[in-house]
Amino acid sequence: MKKLLTTCLIAGGLLTGSALAEETVKVLSINRDVEPWKQLYLDVVAEYNKANPGVNVEVEFMEDEAFKQKLPTLLQSDAAPDLFFSWSGGVFYEQADQGFLRPIPDDIAAEWKKDLSAGGMAALSYNGKFYGAPEASQNVAIWYNKDNAKKAGVDPTKIKTWDDFLGQVKTAKEAGVTPIIVGGQDKWPLHFYYSLLAMRIMGEDGLRASAAGENGGFDNEDWVRAGKEYMRLIELEPFQEGFMGVKYDAATGLWGDGGAVFTLMGDWDLGAQRAASSNGGLSNEQLGVVPFPMVEGGKGKASDTLGGASGFVLTRNAPDAAIDFLKVFMGPDAQKRAAAEGVYIPTAPSAGGLVKDSILKQFAAIGGASTYHQLFLDQFFGSTLGGAINDVSAQMATGDITPEEAAKLLEETRQFQ
Known part of the structure; x- marks a missing residue:
């Protein structure tokens, strides 16, 4: 797999070596038992952890209905993940209104929109703030x-x-x-x-x-x-x-x-x-x-x-390392692989033309x-x-x-x- 590089956020003052030291980033996803999809996630996590000593990203998969039922409770507890899957829409707006989400700094969101889908980013925005990064359109x-x-x-x-x-x-x-x-x-x-x-x-x-x-x-x-x-x-x-x-x-x-x-x-x-x-x-x-x-x-x-406009969003206590990982997790390199391997239809403009699977093309x-x-x-x-x-x-x-x-x-x- 092509090596995934972390975004350079140090210049903006968001991430420092001390901020990243010994950080654990917990990611909660819906069920991805579809082997190429799950393996893609695991590979991105492994590559990121290897490239960022002192950061340990962990991803948990949960069946869809269990995810919907348990997430509201998790978000109110100390066991809340740092990143979690979102279908966007009204439920996402409720989570933002209730203060469960962390907004991405404006300058970073502006940079992300150069590589990620502007429409997908908009789906994960609310009241002028961006809270996540888009993955797939369904x-x-x-x-x-x-x-x-x-x-x-x-x-x-x-x-x-x-x-x-x-x-x-x-x-x-x-x-x-x-x-x-x-x-x-x-x-x-x-x-x-x-x-x-x-x-x-x-x-x-x-x-x-x-x-x-x-x-x-x-x-x-x-x-x-x-x-x-x-x-x-x-x-x-x-x-x-x-x-x-x-x-x-x-x-x-x-x-x-x-x-x-x-x-x-x-x-x-x-x-x-x-x-x-x-x-x-x-x-x-x-x-x-x-x-x-x-x-x-x-x-x-x-x-x-x-259909959907899905991605992952940040929770209110997510560490800065979670923002850095999120860009990689949903980034163009990961989406290009997803397109080429027929995992999903990506939202990143640079990946769209790489979809080869005959059904996904339809x-x-x-x-x-x-x-x-x-x-x-x-x-x-x-x-x-x-x-x-x-x-x-x-x-x-x-x-x-x-x-x-x-x-x-x-x-x-x-x-x-």
Whole structure:
């Protein structure tokens, strides 16, 4: 691996030899069991530790849902990490408002923007301050298994509308092939359907109006229709048996084992399904990707995307060494390796053209053509309202709530959060 060099911050007076001496930098990441991704992290850490005697960077990996549940408590304790993964959005804003984060000095942030994605940096900024460095951009799309699509007698490349998709789901079901794999227990994989339907129906302006409490907020005909379109899918019983008892990691393993025709998931699933499957997962030749379809009469565009703008942010008591490491951890050299090895779609401009993997190229093309990129709604709207979106997505999937009740509950949550 090309040697990663630390940023030269001494001239700015931030880092001194004494400040770096005997420092421990603790990093908390979401699960990176995808071997190239985890190995990339470990290699960057090892290279940094070797190049910086007296600094010991330690990285811990935590399953996504456990991470979300434990992080708020960790941030209030002496066990808080110095750096942690962030999806940006409303949850990140809450953490900044609550004083849990350390801002990066303005002069250093200005230097970082020369090498890192300006848009990615902006996603990790709040009220004029930068708190982290961007890593990857993510987009959610419909994956399909070519072998299973052939068995089911469907052609996913012809999916242009929601009705097209529902028709192929129904055909697969009738052919005895499981249409869709989903990790319902974690709820957020289900919220992708509800979120994307809402985006296609109301468009960017409609979502922003809901966030501002305009047009009834969430309790309006567009959100009700999104729920009703979602229920059209649920009524086909499209998911694998016992889907509400399956977490994402297990679900992506089932997908990698060839368990269905479709899954709605982000680009990270390419490696995740291979790591979680029992037989090495699906090859690029077995996989295809299509954008989420349009809904008849909707105000959104087929090129509007849902996804993430993720990276790592600093906690309030992070040592200066953590700032130095963060630039290396998320820096151009690490992102170039990620691009070349098909680990993720990087945000650093110098790394973007190095993506070689055929599937990641398709996701990069979807992102490159995006007319409006919406952050995952469960992150964008913050922990309370975002959590409610996940909840109602699951409750509608189990028949415990109607689309009308879901819209009303979301608006009540928005008003009282």
